[in-house]
Amino acid sequence: DGGITQSPKYLFRKEGQNVTLSCEQNLNHDAMYWYRQDPGQGLRLIYYSQIVNDFQKGDIAEGYSVSREKKESFPLTVTSAQKNPTAFYLCASRRQGGHEQFFGPGTRLTVL
Amino acid sequence: QKEVEQNSGPLSVPEGAIASLNCTYSDRGSQSFFWYRQYSGKSPELIMFIYSNGDKEDGRFTAQLNKASQYVSLLIRDSQPSDSATYLCAIREANSNDYKLSFGAGTTVTVRA
Numbered sequence: 001d002g003g004i005t006q007s008p009k010y011l012f013r014k015e016g017q018n019v020t021l022s023c024e025q026n027l028n029h030d031a032m033y034w035y036r037q038d039p040g041q042g043l044r045l046i047y048y049s050q051i052v053n054d055f056q057k058g059d060i061a062e063g064y065s066v067s068r069e070k071k072e073s074f075p076l077t078v079t080s081a082q083k084n085p086t087a088f089y090l091c092a093s094r095r096q097g098g099h100e101q102f103f104g105p106g107t108r109l110t111v112l
Numbered sequence: 113q114k115e116v117e118q119n120s121g122p123l124s125v126p127e128g129a130i131a132s133l134n135c136t137y138s139d140r141g142s143q144s145f146f147w148y149r150q151y152s153g154k155s156p157e158l159i160m161f162i163y164s165n166g167d168k169e170d171g172r173f174t175a176q177l178n179k180a181s182q183y184v185s186l187l188i189r190d191s192q193p194s195d196s197a198t199y200l201c202a203i204r205e206a207n208s209n210d211y212k213l214s215f216g217a218g219t220t221v222t223v224r225a
Contacts, residue, residue: 031211042116042200042215043156050210058212090155094211099144099163099204101213103155 003027004104006091011109013078013085021076021107023091031094032074033101034058034066036087043090049074078109086111114139118201118216126224131188133199133219138182141206145177145184148200150218156200159186191223 004025013019023032031050035043035058045058049068063082068074078085088108092101115138125131135145144163148156162168162175162184174187184203188195198218205212 035215040120040217042217043202043213044215045212048210048212056210099161099211100146100158101211102158103148106155 004091004093004102006089006104006107008107009105011107013109013111015111016080018077018079019109021078021089021091021109023074023076023104024072025091025093025104026072027093027095027102028071029093029102030071030096031101032068033092033094034064034074034076035090035092036060037090037106038087046076085109114142114203114205114214116201116203116214116216118199118219120217121220122222123219124222124224125191127191127193129191131191131195131221131223133186133188133201133221134183135185135201135216136183137201137203137214139203139206139214140179140182142179142203143206144204145175146202146204146213147173147175147184147186148202149195150198150200152197159199188221191221193223193225196221196223 007022033048034046047066049055065077091104146161147159150156172189176185200218201216202213
């Protein structure tokens with residue numbers, strides 16, 4: 001059953017803590033993306049990766065970090081430096097040569 | 113990030129009617145245009161994409177692109193209550209070999225039974 005999985009579905013964090021959001025895909029897609037969505041706003045790009053061991057900053061990378069050690073996995077760490085981390089985080093992937101990005105189910109992060 | 117504008121709505125249409133959604137964009141060199149549907153609390157799902165001027169039809173959905181006027185629209189024919197969702201317009205940035213997308217804030221559609 002191919003697709004993109006994200007875990008956990010809901011995550012609660014205390015201020016000052018780092019948390020890592022998981023994104024895994026078994027679609028054999030080369031490119032992966034992380035977005036955040038805030039109420040009433042469009043998706044904003046945090047980081048993206050076109051190939052293993054390489055990634056680029058998006059429009060709002062400050063306070064976040066990523067790694068791409070395997071093609072299937074693109075975890076996102078929300079650090080304590082991110083001042084307003086409460087949001088809906090979405091991971092997407094795209095096959096090489098394809099136009100479309102497909103999204104995972106998302107992780108809703110709440111900072112207490 | 114390039115500017116993508118959508119009317120936030122809500123757009124209320126009766127069941128069976130046509131829902132018309134519009135999206136304008138600022139980057140004249142944008143190449144590909146996407147429509148996603150997002151149900152409340154869920155992730156976006158791709159409806160269709162278009163990259164040539166004119167119309168593209170897929171079932172009850174038609175995307176219309178006018179690059180000269182820098183707008184792309186989505187028509188939903190024979191609207192059903194299950195079409196009630198937020199529709200996101202996204203564009204692929206010009207000269208983006210990384211296939212970066214810029215998203216609008218979305219238009220909320222409510223189909224009245």
